[in-house]
Amino acid sequence: MIRAVLLDLLGVVCDGDTPIAGAAKAIKRLRDAALPLRFVSNTTRSPRSKIVAQLAAMGIKVADEELLTPAQAAIEWLRRHGRQPHLLVHPDLEAEFSGLEGGSSKAVVVGDAGEAFGYASLNRAFRELSAGADFVALATNRTFKDADGQLSLDTGAFVAALEFASGRSPVVLGKPSADFFLSALADLNCPATDAVMVGDDAESDVAGALSAGLGAALLVRTGKYRPGDETRFDPAPTALVDDLAAATDWILNRAAA
Template sequence: MLLDLLGVVYDGDTQIAGAASAIERLRRAGLPLRFVSNTTRAPRGAIIAQLAAMGIKVADEELLTPARAAVEWLRKHDRQPHLLVHPDLEVEFSGLEGGSGRAVIVGDAGEAFDHANLNRAFRELIAGADFVALAVNRTFKDTDGLLSLDTGAFVAALEFASGRSPVVLGKPSPDFFHSALTDLNCPAADAVMIGDDAESDVAGALGAGLGAALLVRTGKYRPGDETRFNPAPTALVDDVATATDWIISRAAA
């Protein structure tokens, strides 16, 4: 079982109704869980603490984020990062200053997505630095309840200007989903993804070979999202609680 966080389990600092009890039901049913989030504004410890404050206990190994994947990528390729990320996320990349080459790492930098920072990243890219995107989501549901530009818009600007295509580490990268499933020792065909993003969560999971992907009507979902991307969701459900009903009923069949 793979679950998105923002828009599925919580909005801002508020738990989505029934999320904690749904997660507990999945655990009681014996279904191993991984939380796969494209959130790149907060470090792992802050995400886990936020969930704990909502009554949802998540172990460190149960949370997979693009920042963790990026740290592993940088070490594997012996690169030091040029960061275009939210200031709160920079701590995740400490101790990686000694690589033999450079890589531009782009996440949801928020207000740091200004011309000066984007131009510095652009100049790194045209000088030969590797190009790594933590995610390429188009939008996210912001704290005011409205949609805001997400990382993908700024990644696209850098891609257009530099003529370079990024390595994408978060959803919808198949490697991201497969990494989560490897930790679960679960064949892709037996796995289910729950998300509010029809493109990155749902089509991404199905494109990676997962057996099912459920689109919830919470978070960033807007009517008609279920028809906008291929593959289409296995099912459209109201929220994570009804997704849990769907999963448990089929597991028991």
């Protein structure tokens, strides 16, 4: 029986500032069925407040405890380990890390820096890693669906470049990290086997969730999905569905079982 639902945001609920058709209604159906929701996003360009405001403008109200982002996980990690961040992130996200300047040593934090990625910024991060800084990746997604509808390079390519040059492997805090999925369920009193993930990324969302022990993971044909994605990664999706509305049908049929 399904007792909790984890939802990706970009590509599942919305494309940028545009809601995906039927998504708001699907979320309401899940709430009406008393299924607890967690929105687990690898978005690393926007602060939490902006994400919540964007969703509210689409008619989707999300409580603070329902939203999990890699930046939030990174802030907790930095505090727990007493590290000050050397940031290679989007300028809009930098303010999220204010107040963490007093750590005993440094950690390079890499997110989707967008146009801020460049030789100079990557080389500064590389030199910090060479000097002994810890290596933290907010996510390792290969691509994202850009504003023009095409796929663009995501954080993973730049994390891989730093990993290759430094010979260091990062701590990954967003999807597909098992800890990220399990932290979303931590306060729900729901075992992973009774939870389902819905995403548009067959690798980070779907294979990541199943590898973390979730009972099911659905791949939608919206967002970054491209034909054949369902066969490219292991574990394969529990089901391939058209969109969040179809995923909701699938979930509610099994939640009532």
